[in-house]
Amino acid sequence: xxxxxxxxxxxxxxxxxxxxxxxxxxxxxxxxxxxxxxxxxxxxxxxxxxxxxxxxxxxxxxxxxxxxxxxxxxxxxxxxxxxxxxxxxxxxxxxxxxxxxxxxxxxxxxxxxxxxxxxxxxxxxxxxxxxxxxxxxxxxxxxxxxxxxxxxxxxxxxxxxxxxxxxxxxxxxxxxxxxxxxxxxxx
Numbered sequence: 001x002x003x004x005x006x007x008x009x010x011x012x013x014x015x016x017x018x019x020x021x022x023x024x025x026x027x028x029x030x031x032x033x034x035x036x037x038x039x040x041x042x043x044x045x046x047x048x049x050x051x052x053x054x055x056x057x058x059x060x061x062x063x064x065x066x067x068x069x070x071x072x073x074x075x076x077x078x079x080x081x082x083x084x085x086x087x088x089x090x091x092x093x094x095x096x097x098x099x100x101x102x103x104x105x106x107x108x109x110x111x112x113x114x115x116x117x118x119x120x121x122x123x124x125x126x127x128x129x130x131x132x133x134x135x136x137x138x139x140x141x142x143x144x145x146x147x148x149x150x151x152x153x154x155x156x157x158x159x160x161x162x163x164x165x166x167x168x169x170x171x172x173x174x175x176x177x178x179x180x181x182x183x184x185x186x187x
Contacts, residue, residue, distance in 0.1 A: 007057035008176035009091065011098045013185035014051035014065060016043050021062045022053065029064075029081035042067065050106070052098045052183045054082075054091055066095040068103060068111070075103030075156075077113035080122070090175050092125050097168055097181045100129060100156060105186055109155055114140060114148035126151050130164055 014022065019039040026034055042049040051067035064082035068075045077099060082091045103111055114137060115122050123133075131151035140148035155161060169181055 008179035009063060009094065010055050010057050010179075011052055011094065011181065011183040012055070013183050014039070014043060014053045014067070015185075016040050018053055018062065018065075019043070022051075022065050025062055025065060025081055025083055026079075028084055034079075049078075050102050052095065052102065054095055054098075064091045064095050066099050068099050070103070070106050070108060073107070073109045075099070075106070075108040075111040077111060090172060092122070093128075093168065094172055094176075094179070094181065096125060096129050097165065097172060098183050100165060101182050102186060104156055105182075107157070109157055110153050111156055112150065112152045114150055116141060117147045117149055123149060123151070128168065130154060130156075130161060 022039050043051065048069040048071055049067060050070060051065060053062045054064040055062055063086040066080040068077045080092060080095050113126065113131065115126060130153045133149050134152050135150040137148040137150060139145040172179060172181065
């Protein structure tokens with residue numbers, strides 16, 4: 001892809017003040033979405049939860065968000081969402097790269113997730129980050145009882161995984177020169 005001619009989008013940790021806008025993104029990206037109070041509750045009451053937002057650097061609008069839970073040594077990806085009009089710009093890749101930075105910073109050794117069987121685009125994105133399929137959860141999704149594919153990674157702290165992330169980061173940097181894939185506020 002050719003570089004874009006605008007400021008690169010920015011990644012930052014999600015704050016409770018972002019919940020209303022994130023909820024709007026959620027409702028446009030997924031049907032049905034989470035309840036209106038879910039993100040605020042995740043940020044204020046779930047000590048395992050870490051969420052990030054992707055903002056347009058010019059307008060400040062949230063174009064996407066993603067979250068994971070830190071469970072012992074495993075990062076469990078719980079959501080990745082991009083506004084429908086902002087898709088096909090590499091934003092999902094940026095969000096997953098940001099989540100993996102969060103997981104690595106917090107000392108997680110592997111990552112897991114569930115994804116709809118029918119969501120080939122997401123499955124391909126996750127495969128590019130080293131996720132591989134290990135099973136299914138039958139009738140996992142409440143809206144249509146679709147099966148979920150369970151995916152996991154090898155050791156994300158290892159040198160091989162860091163090389164994979166470096167290659168992905170180089171591709172993102174080519175498309176969005178100057179982007180920082182470490183979410184602002186990560187601690």
